[in-house]
Amino acid sequence: MSDLPFGFSMPNDPDDESGRRSGDSGSGAGSGRPGGGDSGMPDGFPFGDPQQMANMLRQFADMMSSQPAPGASEAGQTSSASGINWDMAKNIARHAVSQKGDPSVPPADYARIEEALRLADLWLDQATDLPSGLQTAQAWSRSEWIEKTMDSWAQLCDPLTAKTVQAMGQNLPEEMASMAGPLLGMIQQMGGMMVGQQAGQAIGELAREVIGTTDIGLPLAGEGNAALLPSGVARFSEGLEIPDDEVRLYLAAREAAVHRLYSHVPWLRSHVSRLVEEYAAGMSFDVSGLEDKLGEIDLTNPEALQEAMSGGMGPEGLLQPEDTPQQKAALARLETTLALIEGWVATVVAKAVSERLPQSGALAETTRRRRATGGPAEHTFAALVGLELRPRRLREAGALWSALEEARGVEGRDAVWQHPDLMPTGDDLDDPDGFVHGRSEFEGADFDISSLTEPDGSEKPKPGEAEGKSGEDKKDGD
Template sequence: MSDLPFGFSMPNDPDDESGRRPGDSGSGGAGSGRPGGGDSGTPDGFPFGDPQQMANMLRQFADMMSAQPAPGGDRPASASGINWSMAKDIARQVVAQKGDPSVPPADYAKVQEALRLGDLWLDQSTALPSGIQSIQAWSRSEWIEKTMDSWSQLCDPLTSKTVRSMGQSLPEEMRSMAGPLLGMIQQMGGMMVGQQAGQAVGELSQEVVGTADIGLPLAGEGNAALLPLGVEKFSEGLEIPDDEVRLYLAAREAAVHRLYAHVPWLRSHVFRLVAEYADGMSFDVSGLEDRLGEIDLTDPEALQEVLGGAGGGQGLFQPEDTPQQKAALNRLETTLALIEGWVAIVVSGAVDGRLPQANALAEATRRRRATGGPAEHTFAALVGLELRPRRLREASALWTALEEARGIDGRDAVWQHPDLMPTGEDLDDPAAFVSGGAFTDTDFDISALTDEAPGVAKDEGEKDPRKDEPGEDS
C-alpha cells in the first residue's frame, strides 16, 4: 500500500527558546507560550507552541502561497479544497521548461492514419463498434489541457479525505486547543496538494502515449489521441519500426474507446470504486504529538518536503489498511484487470498477421502495465492508490476461455451489466465461470451494447488545418 503523498507537522518556535511572543520585551511581561510556561493566555499543554506566533506563521505562509501569479485568472478550488486550475498551470510550466514543440503536420497525419487503421482492424476482433468520434495528435501541453478534469475527478475523493483528516484525525483535546487554525491548515494542505498534482501530471506528460494509458479515456469517451513524442519514447530500445509501434498503440487506444462508448456504466463504476476506497480510509495518528515541531513552517522548502514525504520520509497522516478499504481495492483491481485483459485480447486478435512484432509489443505493454506504468505511479504518488491491473494474465485467460466457449459476441456481451462481470474469485478459476450454471443460463444480447453505435468521425466540425495535409487518409 503506497503512503499518502503528504502529511502535516506544526512547529514549536525554532528560533525563540524563551517562548516569548513576537514584540514581547526581553524580560518580564509575557511568560512562555509553551506548556508550563506560565502564560495565562496559553492553555497548558498546547502542542503547537505559542498560539499567536503559530497564527502569524500560518498567515504568512498562506499569503506567500496565494501571492503566486495566476496566468489563468481566478483559480477556484474544487469541493475538496484542491486547486486543480492551479495544478494545470503548474503542469504546463513543467512541460514548458522541458520543451514542448507543436505536432508537425506530417506527424499529425501519421497519427490520424494509424488510429483510423487500428480502429478498422478491431472490427474483426470485437462485436463492439467503433467508439471514436474525433482523431487527433497532441503535444504534451494539449494532453494536460484535455485530461486534467479526469485527473481531478479521480483524485478528489482521496485527496479530500486526507486534507480533511488534517484536522479531524487530531485528538479531540488538540482540536479544541488549535481552534480556527485547523481550517487554515486544511486550506494550506489543499493548496500544497494542488502544487504536487500539477508537478506530477507535468512529469507524467513526458511518458504517456495517448488518452487511455490507465485503461480509462482521460479525455472523455470518443476523443482518441496519441502523443507522437510519447510514442517515440515508448519505442526506445524495442528495435521495432516506428510505424508498427504507432499502429499497435493506436489499436489499443481505439479498443479502450470502443469499450467505454458501448458500456455506459463502466466509467462511473470505476470512479465509484475509487470513491469507495476513499470512504474506507482510516489514519493512524499514534505518535502524532511526537512529530509536532519537526518542521519550520516559515521554511517553504522544508514544509514541502514533509508534505510530500520527500527523501523517503513519511507524511504525518499514514493510511491504515481497513477491511473496507481492502475490499474496495480488490474490486477496483479486478475491474482494471478485466479492462486491460479485454483490451489485450481484442488488440491481439486485431493485429495478428498484420504486425510482425505484435507479440513483442504486447509483452512490452504488459510489462509496462504489470510493473506500474508512469500513469499508475503518478496516481499512486498523488493519492496513495495504485491503478495497477495486478491480475492481468488471469483476466486475459478468462476472456480467452470465454471467447472459445461462446465466441466473440458471447464474450463481449458480458459487459452488458456489472452484475454479469467476473469477480476476483472468478479470475482464480476461469473455467468455472465459463461453465457455471448462472452464466450459461443467461440470455446474452450483444445488440444491447451496439445499438445506435457511433462510427469513426472524420474530424467533422474540426477547424484544424492540419487535417487536410497530404497522406492523411489511409
C-alpha cells in the same frame, strides 16, 4: 530566536511580546511533547502556546500567498469540492512540461498518428462484437494532453484529495484540535493549496510518460476522443528495436479498443468512479508520528513544508494511510475491474494484430509490464492521491477472456459487458473455467449491447444505482 512548537524556528519579532514571553516560559517550551517539563502551556497543550501556533500558521499563510506557484494565473481560479484549485494545477502542469520543451506536433507526425488510429480501428472490427467507438483521431503535444484530460483527473481524484485535505485539519491530535478552533479552516485551506500544487506538478510529470488518453484504462478525454502523443510513442519505442510503424499501430489498436469498450458499455465509467469513491470513503490516517515530522520543518522557508507534503501519503509523507476493511474491499473490486478492462483490451488487440504485426507478442509483453509496474511519475502521483490505478492480475484476466472466447465465441465473450452482474469477480479470476462453464444459462443467448440505451440513444439508469435503491427498499421492507 524564540523556540516554537515542534522545533519550528522563526526570527524574533520585536512587536510579538507574547511570542517572547512564551519562548522564555521554561525549559519545556518548544519541546512539543505532552508533559515535557513545566512548559507553562495552558491545559498541557502539546504543541506549544496556541497563540504562538496561530501566529506561526498566519505567517506561513502569508508566505505561501506571497509566492504564487509557477505558471499559476490569478484569474479564473475556482476550487473544487475537495478544496483543490484544479485551474491552478493545470497551469502548473503546463508550466512543468514547457520548461523541458514541448513542441507542437508536426503535420507529418499528426498524419501518421491519425492514419494509425483509423487503420487499427478497422482491424478491431474482426476481433470484437462491439462497434467502433472513435469520434476523433488526433495527435497531441504534452500540453494538449494536460489541457484536454485535466477535467477527468479532477473528477477522478477529487474524492481522494478531499479526504487528504480533510485529514489535515480533522485528524490532528485531540489536544491540538480542541485548542486550534478556527485555525483548522486555515490548515485545510493551506493543505488544499499545497495538494493542488503537488497534483499539478505530478500531472506535468505524467505528461512526459503517457502514450495516449487511455493509459490508465479510462478514456481521460471522454469516450470517442482518441489521441496518441508522438513523444510518448517514441519514448515507448526506446530500446525495442521494432519498426516505428509497427509500434505506432499496436499502440493505436490499444487506444481504439478502450474507446470501443467505454463507448458501448455505458455503466463502466460510473462504475470505476464509484469504486474510487468507495475507496476514498474508507481512507483513514495514522497521525501518531505527525508531531515528530512537523518538528523537523523550518517554517521560515515555505518550500520546507511543501517538500514535506511532496511525500503525499506514504513513508516520506506527513499522513500515513491505514488499511480499513472498507478500503481493502473497494480496492480489491477496483483492481479486479481494471484487470478485466486491461485483459479484455489485450485479448482483443492480440486477436486483431497478431497476423498483421510480426512483433505483436513482444509489444504485448512490454505493454503488460508497463501497466503492471508504472513509471516514476505515475508512482509519484499515486503517492500524492493515495491510490495506484494498477491492474495487478493481468495474466489471470487475459486467460479468463480467452477461455470465454473459446467457449462462447467473440459475441458471447463481449456480451458479459452488458451488465455489471454478469462480470467476473476476483474469485472468478482464480477459477476461470468455473466462471466460463458455471453460467451455462448465458451460453448461446442472443445478447445485444445496445439494450443498455434508450431508443433515442440516451443511457438507461445505471444498473448499479438501480440495484442500490432496490436493495435499500428490501432492507426497509424487512
